[in-house]
Amino acid sequence: MSISQLDLRKFVAPEFICGYGALQLAGRYARNFGMKQVLLVTDPGVRAAGWADAVAESLAEADIAFTVFDSVSANPRTRQVMAGMEVYRSEECNGIVVVGGGSPMDCAKGIGVASSNMRDILTFEGVDRVPVSAPPLICIPTTAGSSADVSQFAILTDEGEKRKIAIISKALVPDVSLLDPEPLTTMSRDLTADTGVDALSHAIEAYVSNASSPMTDVHALEAIRLVTSALPAALEEPGDLDLRFSTLLASLHAGLAFSNASVGAAHAMAHSLGGACDLAHGRCNALLLEHVMAANYEAAPDRYDRIGAIFGPGRVTPAEKVAAFRRSLGITETLADVGVREDTIPALARCAYADPCMVTNPRSLACDDIERIYEHAF
């Protein structure tokens, strides 16, 4: 598929406020949206770290009532979404504030659309299948990678089918993102690395996407630059707010890029893998990205070379540079190491092939091609 800058493109971004103390604006924005009763979505880890309380304090200062919903796990389940919807409706909420990583944010998006449409969340699977917009959603990310706070994606796990579903709709783009570096300081080293590589995956896949545009390119390249420069340092200096803020900006840029250009095979395959094996999304991306890059290279060599150049000079391929980068972050496993069985590859490939992210991959991949990529990752 040849790409021209004259091709029609659309760019949607939420309002976002970035900087130290942004979290404390939650109450003001909730009030300005006319929220009277807020559903505060979070997860137990974020709550234990004290960030849910900090947001709750801001809401209380703005004189806004709230109900906390923290029954959210990693790879959030569709049943958790429906449980949240029940709380939202029974408490007569009229807005959602979420503080957390990608899992609480995707769950909060699901709660929003299920509540406004009064339907099971599974019925929205696919693209543009949300007829009624969700209530206002204010996001305070506590990780730097999912970019769910600015994206049109919500990835949820259908436990019954052991697969991840993607809900893609401009109606899922949050209303406001409050990007505060401070909550990132309580992330563990592994979570920092996984989410950082997730942001890198978003940026690389958006840049080589067949739906990329000059606007998304700017954000994608800046995201790659920020990840490569700030992420290793942030792992070494986890309390450094400037480094954390750089990773947060990297995630923001990557989010703006992939929310509009979408992603590709690495994400499609990571969704399939995460759904079947309940693995962390960032880790799945980290283990697959270099192999997808190698498989895709011939479809967009210039773009991949430009990505490789950001990682530094050298004769190795961009994929090899990315592989070296993730190993430098301490992510050294293979799929086999994380417990994936080789006999599951055909099923994983079929599921990945059906994922909506696959349609913007720069190269059209058949199921056999996808199986081959999985095999390389073992």
Added chain:
Amino acid sequence: MSMRSEPPDDRDALRAKIIGLGETSLHKSYYPELQSRLAELERFRALLDQTHDAIFLIRAETGELADVNASAETHLGYSKRELLAKPFIDLISPTKKTWLAEFIRESSALLSKSGQTVTARLVSRSGTEIPMEITVRSVTFGAERYIVAIARDITDRIRTERELRIKESALESSTNGILITDLAGTVMYANRSFAGMFGYERAGAVAGRNLETFFADPTVGEKVTARLLDTHAIVQETIGLHSSGSPFHIQVSGSVVQNDAGQPLCIMLIVMDITERILIDQMKRETYAQLGKNIEQFAILGDHIRNPLQVIVGYAEMIDDSLAGKILEQSRRIDELVTELDRGWVESANVRHFLRKHGEDRDSPLQTDTDSSTLKERDT
């Protein structure tokens, strides 16, 4: 760009606003206004739910229910969810189902603002048929046409109407004349018996006349109303005036009808034609008088017999004759007969006294009005 110089604090606040960090530096959003409108709708919805009438919003194309208020749920015993799964026509009694479907179809086609009203029975979940007065009106929301049906439970009204009809029939079929007037004595209602008693062809011909029309003495009507407003109840005998102009004896029982608060509403009179009874009373009085005279004459007759008999007995006792015993025997028998007649006279007097006492009591047991004019009228 030139700007007025501002104090440093104000300039900082202005700067914050310009870069979108002011307290109310809002991104364009319809949500707060939407929330406000929703709150308004919810208030209106609460009002609709408070009304006793059941309100149904029906999709004109399919006949399915699009919305109902809380009263519809209460009346019919279904939940809102259950009602919204039903066509409206399924709630109608089978006897009127087809007819009402056609009525709604025709009414909705009229796009009338005033609406059409019909009476039909709705069937509740328990199978009870509830008589309803249903007003249907066609409305259009967006591109879809709906029918609003407002159903009012008329169970109480039907029962009240039935009771009123029974009461009205009772009034009409009474053999006594019944008259209802306002507090000034103007006739509001007269039953058939009253009209017939006073010689009017129709009861309607009596309405609007004043009470004075019906008495030989026109002032009696005014006295009756005044007395009623004072004492609230009367019973009196007087002389009525037939429409032909001829007088006749009547007994009037009257009372003031009051509302629950004790305020007088109207006057109700029950009128009986007592001409026949008055004539009988007169005949009885004459008969009693004649009886008295006869008994007195009989007593005198006894004395006229007993005195000579005493002389005869005296003579017979003094003579020595074989017939003396026979004379005394016959005299004794005559005395016994006269004594027996005396005893009969005493008993007759008791009976006459009894008849007079009880006959008169029965003839005027409820006499409350001792008005001299009334007494005079009775004497006549």
